[in-house]
Amino acid sequence: MERKVHAWRIEEREIRRHEARRGRRHAYASLDATRTALIVVDMVPFFVDDNPYTFGIVPNISRLATAVRTAGGTVAWVLPGYTEPSPIRQEFYGAATAAMFARSGGDGPPRQRLWREFEPDDADLFVEKTAASAFFPGHSPLPALLERRGVDTVLITGTVTNVCCESSARDASTLGYRVVMVADGTSARRDEDHNATLYTIYRTFGDVRPTDEIIALLAA
Template structure:
């Protein structure tokens, strides 16, 4: 879903950051506990956009969803996903790490979170507002997984903080096509601009 939507604001690449949401082994790898096949399907697009953002000088910020063995840090999440009570995204395990194909580089910021919304009880807002200099960044380009859960929650939260949101349609992996398309529709109507990776690259 791109192209035919209201363009409420211009995209200034000098004020943008790339946010890579939860592209971790436990979400992306085949057979992983929270496997999202669409995240793998869109991985080439994500890599291409990530590389272009780096060449264009955009700061890159990653999030990692982290759970603990010694207590349930996100008890309602595990209530809805009982398999997560005993494994998945565990601190200091390979599954919690960002996949090698999108591996963070020195200088990138990696933020751990315990809720779907990457702004909730994290330093993400402070990092975005200052990573290019005091109050410079005003646009967040969102890629990652899961479209309708962490990515959408984070996009809505960015909007509430007066950030311009670019939600990349073919760089956000959903559990299924229906929920993915529903998220794109919702974001495009009230929370941000939905653009394809090629459309974003053309403006970088």
């Protein structure tokens, strides 16, 4: 399968609006690596096999994981957990599709369910979520685990940009985290969907940066 990366962009008018407000393009000019966590959302075969854009972000996520670990930060792999589809979800998706999504995370230990190209470390976190967001109360233990490690900044990567990644970014912002959406480390079905989320996050919930810039900040 071909690797594809989104032609991502933030509208210039939005950049100018923020520069006028805060005097700089980006919300966060620096990263304290020891208080930063890379959040990798739903990078399992169910999603990677099905989308060239998701296949395409694997190398950038791997680069970021190495950079975050080297700098003393945390890497958290977030996988879909199984929960019996509720009647409402069956009504919304249809019974067959609801059952398919419920099992999208696969079977077996979380580490073995990740996309095969990743090389997780024993110090990494492995978390299951039973909602779109990795930060929604009652559906993921991630916030409590990050709190124990003193994390205040999260780098959002994975798929799907405009569903689970956006949901996670919004909820992380609500919980008080500094949020950075990785522009070339998240994937959707189309550039239009991907860029709509980047605009929303940049406008209201956090920052948006590409992999190379984040790695440079971690090394600074």
